[in-house]
Amino acid sequence: MSTRVRALLFLAAGTEAGGELIADAYHRVSSELAGTAGLLGNELLRCRDEPDRLVVLSEWASLADFQRWERTAGHRAATAPLRPFQEHAAPPRHGCYEVVATHH
Template sequence: MSRAPGRVRVLLHLRAAEADVPSVEQAYHRISKDLAGTPGLLGNELLREVTDPGAFAVLSEWESLAAFQVWESGSAHRGTTSPLRQYQDGERPRPFALFEVAAEY
């Protein structure tokens, strides 16, 4: 079974000190509410690493790479996502990655 062609998932890696975990969660909820209704955004999830409680990822799904790029290049993008920017995982070469679904069962 395959997905509709063109869907893209964005994975944003975050890292927080134990004391900042509630702030990460609150920022995620605030940003998600602000992004509700964004054209092309199909949904997102906040993931917490099981073996490392300070490691998080936000996984968002977009209907296409073009839809994501339109949103990312828009003026509201940086302001809307700024509450999580301080938690981007600086130990990685890039804090985010884009994935296209190649196959699925």
């Protein structure tokens, strides 16, 4: 039996304007990924305590679906708009995040 999985992509906006840029990029990527096999939906979340930190949470039907998509040639191109904002430092251990946007 496959178990649904959730993948997290940690992002750093830097400024309030950066948060708007991330939201725009999120919507572009989500539109591009609409209909991807195994992708059940995703959400853009903003940290309540550090509003310049955001997370994209995507839900997949199975780990195999996520890994299959990750290996496709289009994966990097489809997610490129979010790449400049990707948080490379260690993500926070915990936080309270509010939903900014959702795609299903």
